[in-house]
Amino acid sequence: MTLPTHVELVEVGPRDGLQNESSTITTETKLELIQRLANSGLERIEMTSVVSPRWVPQMADHEAVMSSFAGKTSARRYSVLVPNRQGLESAMAQGVREVAVFTAASESFTQRNINASIEQSLRRFEPVMRMADEHGINVRGYVSCALGCPYEGQMDATRVADVSRALWQMGCREISLGDTIGIGTPLAVKRMLEAVLRDVPLEATAVHFHDTYGQALANIYASLQEGVTVIDSAVAGLGGCPYATGASGNVATEDVVYLLNGLGIECGVDLANLVETGNWIAHHLGRDNSAKAARALTSAA
Numbered sequence: 408m409t410l411p412t413h414v415e416l417v418e419v420g421p422r423d424g425l426q427n428e429s430s431t432i433t434t435e436t437k438l439e440l441i442q443r444l445a446n447s448g449l450e451r452i453e454m455t456s457v458v459s460p461r462w463v464p465q466m467a468d469h470e471a472v473m474s475s476f477a478g479k480t481s482a483r484r485y486s487v488l489v490p491n492r493q494g495l496e497s498a499m500a501q502g503v504r505e506v507a508v509f510t511a512a513s514e515s516f517t518q519r520n521i522n523a524s525i526e527q528s529l530r531r532f533e534p535v536m537r538m539a540d541e542h543g544i545n546v547r548g549y550v551s552c553a554l555g556c557p558y559e560g561q562m563d564a565t566r567v568a569d570v571s572r573a574l575w576q577m578g579c580r581e582i583s584l585g586d587t588i589g590i591g592t593p594l595a596v597k598r599m600l601e602a603v604l605r606d607v608p609l610e611a612t613a614v615h616f617h618d619t620y621g622q623a624l625a626n627i628y629a630s631l632q633e634g635v636t637v638i639d640s641a642v643a644g645l646g647g648c649p650y651a652t653g654a655s656g657n658v659a660t661e662d663v664v665y666l667l668n669g670l671g672i673e674c675g676v677d678l679a680n681l682v683e684t685g686n687w688i689a690h691h692l693g694r695d696n697s698a699k700a701a702r703a704l705t706s707a708a
Contacts, residue, residue, distance in 0.1 A: 408632055410631050410632065410670060410672060411631060411634065411635075411636045411672060412671075412672060412673060413636065413672065413673045413674070414631070414636050414637070414638055414667055414672050414673070414674050415450070415451060415636060415637045415638070415674070416449060416450075416451065416638055416639075416640055416660060416663065416664070416674050416676060417451045417452075417453065417583070417613065417637060417638070417639045417640070418444050418449045418451065418452045418453065418640065418641065418642065418660060419453045419615070419639050419640070419641050419646070419657060420440070420444070420641035420642040420643070420645045420646070420657070420660070420688070421437055421440055421441050421444070421452065421453065421454050421455065421472075422453040422454060422455050422456050422466070422487070422488060423453065423639075423641060423645075423646050423657060424641040424642070424643075424645025424646040424656065424657060425437065425465055425645060425646075426456060426463050426465050426466055426646075427465070427646070427647055428465055428692065430692075430693075431464075431465070432465060432691070432692075434468040434471050434472065436688075436691055437455075437468070437472055438471075438472065438475050438476075440642075440684070440687075440688050441454055441472070441475075441476060441485075443680075443683075443684040443687065444642060444681075444684060445483055446680060446684075447676055447677050447680040447681040447684055448674075448675045448676040448677050448680070448681075449483075449660075449675075449676055449681075450482070450483055450484060450675060451483070451484045451486070452476075452483065452484070452485055452486070453485075453486050453487065453488065453507065454472050454473060454476060454477075454485050454486065454487055455468075455469040455472040455473060455487050455488075456469060456487060456488040456489075457469050457473075457487055457488065457489045457490070457494035457495075457497050457498050458488075458490055458494070469487065469497075470497070470501060473485075473487060473498060473501035473502070473503055474501045474502070477498075477501050477502040477503040477504070478501075478502025478503070478504065484505055485503070485505070486503070486505040486506060486507055486547065487503055487505075487506055487507070488506070488507045488508075488509060488549075489506045489507070489508065489535065490508075490509070490521070490531075491531055491534075491535060492534040492535050492538055494506075494535075495535050495538055495539060495544070496538075499542060499544065503544075504543075504544060504545065505544065505545045505546075505547070506535075506539065506544060506545075506546055506547070507546070507547040507548070507549055507583075508532045508535060508546060508547070508548055508549065508574075508579070509521070509528075509548075509549040509551065510525060510528040510529065510532075510548070510549070510550060510551070510570060510574070511525065511528075511550065511551035511552045511556075511570070511587070512525075512550055512551070512552050512553055512556075512562050512566045512567040512569075512570050513551070513552040513556035513558065513559050513562060513566075514559075515556060515558035515559050516551060516552045516556050516557065516558060516559070516587070519558070520551070525570060529570075529573055529574075529577070532548075532574075532577060533577065536577050536578045536579075539578070540578055545580055545581075546578060546579050546580060547579060547580065547581045547582075547583060547613075548571075548574035548575075548577075548579035548581070548582050548583070549583045549585060549615070550567060550570050550571055550574065550582060550583065550584050550585060551585045551587040552585070552587050552588070553567045553584040553585050553586060553587075553591075553599055554567075554586040554590060554591035554595050554596065554599060555586070555587075555588050555590040555591065556587075556588070557587075557588050561590070561595070562599075564598050564599045564601070564602035564603075565602055567584065567599055567602060567603060568602040568603045568605065568606055568607075571584065571603045571606065571607050572603075572606035572607065575606065575607045575608075575611065580611060581611050581612075581613055581637065582603070582607050582611060582612055582613065583613040583614070583615045583637075583639055584599065584600075584603060584612065584613065584614050584615060585614075585615035585616075585617075585639075586614075586615070586616045586617055586623075586626065587617060588617065588619060589616065589617030589618055589619025589620055589622070589623065589655060590619065590620060591616065591622060591626050592620075592622055592625070592626070593622070593625050593626055593628070593629035594629075596614075596626045596629045596630060596633075597629055597632075597633060600612070600614075600630065600633045600635065601633075604633070609633075609634050609635070609636075610636070612635055612637070613635070613637035613638065613639060614626070614627065614630045614635055614637070614638055614639065615638075615639035615657070616639075616657070616658045617646070617647075617655060617656065617657055617658065618644065618655050618656065618657070618658050618659075619655045623657075623658035623662075624658065624662060624663070624666055627658065627663060627666065628666070631670070631672070638663060639657065640657055640658050640659065640660040640662075640663045641656060641657035641658070641659065641660060642659070642660045642661065642681065642684055642685045642688060642698075643659060643660075643661070643685035643686075643688055643689045643696045643697060643698055643701065644656040644657060644658065644659035644662075644696075644697035644698050645657065645688070645692075655697075656697060659685070659696075659697060659698030659699070659700070659701070660676075660681060660685070660698070661678065661681055661682055661685050661696075661698035661700040661701045662698050662699055662700045664676045664678045664681060664700070665678060665700040678700070678704070679704070682696075682698070682700070682701045682704050682705065685698055685701045686701060686705060
């Protein structure tokens with residue numbers, strides 16, 4: 408077994424991590440968070456989501472966030488989530504060069520989350536993909552419920568592969584496979600990846616794990632064994648799924664970096680700097696940093 412020598416981390420804390428927070432987070436705090444994350448060495452940061460404030464009030468300041476970072480430097484990849492062509496147009500107007508679209512492998516989850524079937528969600532992306540292609544915009548595709556659904560239980564790997572293949576064939580250059588409710592285990596991850604990788608290139612495959620059952624790092628290790636080199640994570644373990652009872656946040660970036668350092672895998676992130684950032688945003692949110700590495704390193708300091 409040969410593990411990768413380098414891994415790309417996609418920091419989703421500013422978007423996926425903050426979007427379900429009940430208390431309003433100021434634009435200034437979001438901008439400082441993104442800058443701190445960049446300063447720690449993270450090169451890919453998902454900034455915000457271009458959605459209506461009626462549906463996601465926390466992302467109401469998406470234009471201000473985008474305009475502060477998009478197009479300002481080639482050293483970082485700042486991306487945003489867009490639901491439709493209008494969202495893409497708004498992102499492009501602010502200089503964004505990388506976006507993501509979102510669907511799921513579960514019909515029930517897709518209906519409750521975006522009020523559409525999987526097929527309808529894919530059709531909604533067609534004008535997004537055409538416009539993105541015309542303007543050289545890179546598009547990432549998220550597939551939620553890749554291992555389990557709060558309504559349908561464990562997910563059939565062939566369904567995940569079908570949706571992933573559809574997104575890839577539409578033109579998504581990267582497919583992020585999400586364990587939205589955090590029920591996955593390494594064997595399930597291996598089987599899911601084996602199914603997806605029959606149709607989607609390994610280099611275009613990413614994983615996105617939540618840590619509800621404490622399996623996220625084990626699942627990341629299983630993904631590394633399969634050759635995956637792109638991992639989503641959120642500083643301080645921010646986030647959670649409002650549709651899944653008990654679902655905890657994303658795997659903490661600090662814990663992922665600690666794992667990668669221990670495996671001798673390069674990711675370009677300064678762990679001490681990142682821990683500081685995680686503690687800082689946790690303080691602003693009035694909670695503890697849920698990253699175990701951050702707690703240990705902070706206590707030892």
